[in-house]
Amino acid sequence: MSVSPLPASPRLTFLLDVDNTLLDNDAAKAELARRILARLGPAETERFWSVYEAVRAETSVVSYPLTLARFWGAAEIAEDLETRRGEVYALADLVVGFPYADFLYPQVFETVAHLRTLGRVAILSDGDPAYQPSKIARAGLDPAVDGFVLVYGHKQEHMVEVAASFPADRFVLVEDKPDNITAVRTALGELGLPLTGVLVRQGKYAAKVGAGPWDGAEHTLERFAALRGLGRDAFLG
Ligand SMILES: [Mg+2]
Numbered sequence: 001m002s003v004s005p006l007p008a009s010p011r012l013t014f015l016l017d018v019d020n021t022l023l024d025n026d027a028a029k030a031e032l033a034r035r036i037l038a039r040l041g042p043a044e045t046e047r048f049w050s051v052y053e054a055v056r057a058e059t060s061v062v063s064y065p066l067t068l069a070r071f072w073g074a075a076e077i078a079e080d081l082e083t084r085r086g087e088v089y090a091l092a093d094l095v096v097g098f099p100y101a102d103f104l105y106p107q108v109f110e111t112v113a114h115l116r117t118l119g120r121v122a123i124l125s126d127g128d129p130a131y132q133p134s135k136i137a138r139a140g141l142d143p144a145v146d147g148f149v150l151v152y153g154h155k156q157e158h159m160v161e162v163a164a165s166f167p168a169d170r171f172v173l174v175e176d177k178p179d180n181i182t183a184v185r186t187a188l189g190e191l192g193l194p195l196t197g198v199l200v201r202q203g204k205y206a207a208k209v210g211a212g213p214w215d216g217a218e219h220t221l222e223r224f225a226a227l228r229g230l231g232r233d234a235f236l237g
């Protein structure tokens with residue numbers, strides 16, 4: 001896919017979150033959990049999720065690769081791991097090959113195409129450095145943004161790199177996590193760069209915000225696809 005010519009100044013860069021912004025991660029995780037339970041049974045499944053939570057607590061990031069490594073590396077099963085090779089491969093395939101494309105929100109590609117008529121569009125996602133880029137690729141999202149995909153542990157800590165990668169006069173962050181909008185606004189503010197925040201009320205984090213417009217964002221939308229109804233002026237602040 002070719003890179004589109006960018007609209008005139010002021011230059012806008014749209015930064016799109018992924019989980020619960022472009023794809024329904026709550027539903028995806030519930031389905032993944034269902035499949036893990038069907039494969040491992042209740043006791044091993046409980047152990048899987050306790051390892052997952054321990055990894056998250058320790059690294060502050062969800063990491064399926066690390067979870068899988070620790071799950072099979074546990075002392076109580078490591079000694080007969082050779083006899084369980086088939087299970088190891090099947091679980092890895094289930095987790096790593098999960099079909100995230102099936103969980104994209106409606107009209108994601110049409111909406112991204114609309115935003116590309118307004119400015120530069122990049123994906124800015126938090127997550128594991130191996131699993132998250134793979135997940136984004138398997139969801140089919142890379143080509144929609146010309147491969148402009150950045151993944152960090154915590155995006156607000158990397159706004160210098162983001163601003164250098166996609167220079168703009170104003171950034172637009174599209175997010176389901178209210179705290180991320182606040183944190184990115186602060187980080188960009190320290191660089192003298194303005195932000196237009198768009199909260200999409202999708203998933204468990206956005207649900208914590210009460211009804212009506214959230215005062216931490218310039219726009220509160222019920223669905224990602226509602227961005228199609230907004231023109232350039234809506235983002236200029
Ligand atoms: Mg998210």
